[in-house]
Amino acid sequence: MIQIDKSGIDEIYTMTDAIMSVRKALVMHEKGETQIPVRTSLDIASKQGTCLFMPGMIESMNLIGVKIVSVYPGNAKKGLENVPSEMILLDGETGYVKTIINGTRLTEIRTGAVSAIASDIICPANVKKAAMIGTGGQAPSQIEGLLTVRNIDTVNIAARSHEKTIAFANEMNRRFGKRFGTEFIACKTVEEAVEEADIVTTATTSKTPVINRGMLKDNVHINAVGSFRRDMQEIHEDIIGDASFILVDNLQGVLKEAGDLLIPMEKGIIEKKDFSSELGSFVSGKKKYISRGGVTVFETVGFGALDLVVANDILNKFESKI
Amino acid sequence: MIQIDKSGIDEIYTMTDAIMSVRKALVMHEKGETQIPVRTSLDIASKQGTCLFMPGMIESMNLIGVKIVSVYPGNAKKGLENVPSEMILLDGETGYVKTIINGTRLTEIRTGAVSAIASDIICPANVKKAAMIGTGGQAPSQIEGLLTVRNIDTVNIAARSHEKTIAFANEMNRRFGKRFGTEFIACKTVEEAVEEADIVTTATTSKTPVINRGMLKDNVHINAVGSFRRDMQEIHEDIIGDASFILVDNLQGVLKEAGDLLIPMEKGIIEKKDFSSELGSFVSGKKKYISRGGVTVFETVGFGALDLVVANDILNKFESKI
Incomplete structure (x- = not known):
């Protein structure tokens, strides 16, 4: 299984790449080819935290995965991220889990890209x-x-x-x-x-x-x-x-x-x-x-x-x- | 992040260990301390396959995780498992993903253990x-x-x-x-x-x-x-x-x-x-x-x-x- 952490992402994947990826994803969504079920959320009362499990699929692109996002407001005090996240990608051909990618950086980049695409259209x-x-x-x-x-x-x-x-x-x-x-x-x-x-x-x-x-x-x-x-x-x-x-x-x-x-x-x-x-x-x-x-x-x-x-x-x- | 594959499990974890673990889990379930939401399933029509995402939590034990199980009937022809699976474990204290454990072996062992416990009570x-x-x-x-x-x-x-x-x-x-x-x-x-x-x-x-x-x-x-x-x-x-x-x-x-x-x-x-x-x-x-x-x-x-x-x-x- 391949693991790609934040610096691993930063070394190979640019904002220009992200803009291209997000444009593709938006078009797939527009075509109705994405399947994103309701996410599952678990409340961790003792930590005032929440863990979110967000599966999704784009079958025509052979993509299946789940993003795990934890919201832990107390983490900062421990010098940790308040919203740690990982993205798990499956092999659409075989169903095997194939990659785990830092979800925090992934989310930051794709959100930057989606705003960039909107700005580019409107401004x-x-x-x-x-x-x-x-x-x-x-x-x-x-x-x-x-x-x-x-x-x-x-x-x-x-x-x-x-x-x-x-x-x-x-x-x-x-x-x-x-x-x-x-x-x-x-x-x-x-x-x-x-x-x-x-x-x-x-x-x-x-x-x-x-x-x-x-x-x-x-x-x-x-x-x-x-x-x-x-x-x-x-x-x-x-x-x-x-x-x-x-x-x-x-x-x-x-x-x-x-x-x-x-x-x-x-x-x-x-x-x-x-x-x-x-x-x-x-x-x-x-x-x-x-x-x-x-x-x-x-x-x-x-x-x-x-x-x-x-x-x-x-x-x-x-x-x-x- | 720690990865433990099948042989990694087999090297350290015995059936006796599994029986102890499963007994604990059954008691937590009996006490109503487990929180297991409905699983999410994605059908991959082109492969006649299904991917299942099964999150769960035992807050009093600080345990949060999700098991991913793919049912891909065509895998055997490729020399692969028909039901590959991975178990993702989060750190209940921080929400970080901390471990990915082979879910196929885990499921086999825990199912063997649960039957053993039942046999031990009844036979x-x-x-x-x-x-x-x-x-x-x-x-x-x-x-x-x-x-x-x-x-x-x-x-x-x-x-x-x-x-x-x-x-x-x-x-x-x-x-x-x-x-x-x-x-x-x-x-x-x-x-x-x-x-x-x-x-x-x-x-x-x-x-x-x-x-x-x-x-x-x-x-x-x-x-x-x-x-x-x-x-x-x-x-x-x-x-x-x-x-x-x-x-x-x-x-x-x-x-x-x-x-x-x-x-x-x-x-x-x-x-x-x-x-x-x-x-x-x-x-x-x-x-x-x-x-x-x-x-x-x-x-x-x-x-x-x-x-x-x-x-x-x-x-x-x-x-x-x-």
């Missing part, structure tokens, strides 16, 4: 200023994804702890500054970070909105990555209410999990028909995006088909190198 | 003659389990192919003949194999009964291991109808999956109350078995708690050796 070619709210595990891949599809001059960063924001901006400057010709600036407030931004990415686990319409430019695109439960809301409903276009990665998933859209729906601000477009329809060419300006929102909760295709492409690259 | 101490119907993957562990709890002089073996039966009897003589002082005899027919047997184990995947009451002695115990679907039946309903005692490993599981009991139930031969005893009640000491002679049946379909405890005990032994 004008000449956007220059971005803002990143949140400096957690998802943030670097969100930034790398965006910089892969657009020439961004500055990325303003804001998060709850300014100290962490400074450290994160420094790290991003080291990792991506020269490579993409981009400057990363630690801002003291979210307002300061987003006020001139053409693109704002939110990757927090906030239950109360971190941005509202008044903070933003007239024309702005938002990638909302953080909200993955009904009670989570990163984006104020006045943004959702004002949006000229709302795009989602997976309609079924968003309707189950994305507080960003479910809360305004409950309040009667939007209806389901206001966000009936899935990213896959645009990637496949079935739909074409025509900009109406104003504020646009991409809401992503992720889904198993992305994990399957990305994991398999990582494995293929791994096998071609040995 | 008189002085039984001497056993019969084994079926020579597949489960058979060696069934035999080893039984020989671990009873001094058996002869094990008669029968299966569809007499050639395979001879080869299997030879293999069993090599592996267990001297160790247990037991002789293994390849019989040409099931009738011949079972007619003098005190204990009969059936481990086939038959849809039609392989034994009926007329073939058997007045006093005989049967371990029925093979039937794991509603349409599978190894034991004729005249045995079930005549049984003085029917014991099961897991009531809920048997009521969902064991054709051996479900078919006679549908025919009105028995009712649910006729097999309301779970093995765990006897292992925990809550109930005591008092023999009424005649024919007794133990029906097992297996369940996640057994896998969890056995996997964890294998891991513990593995870690204590390195």
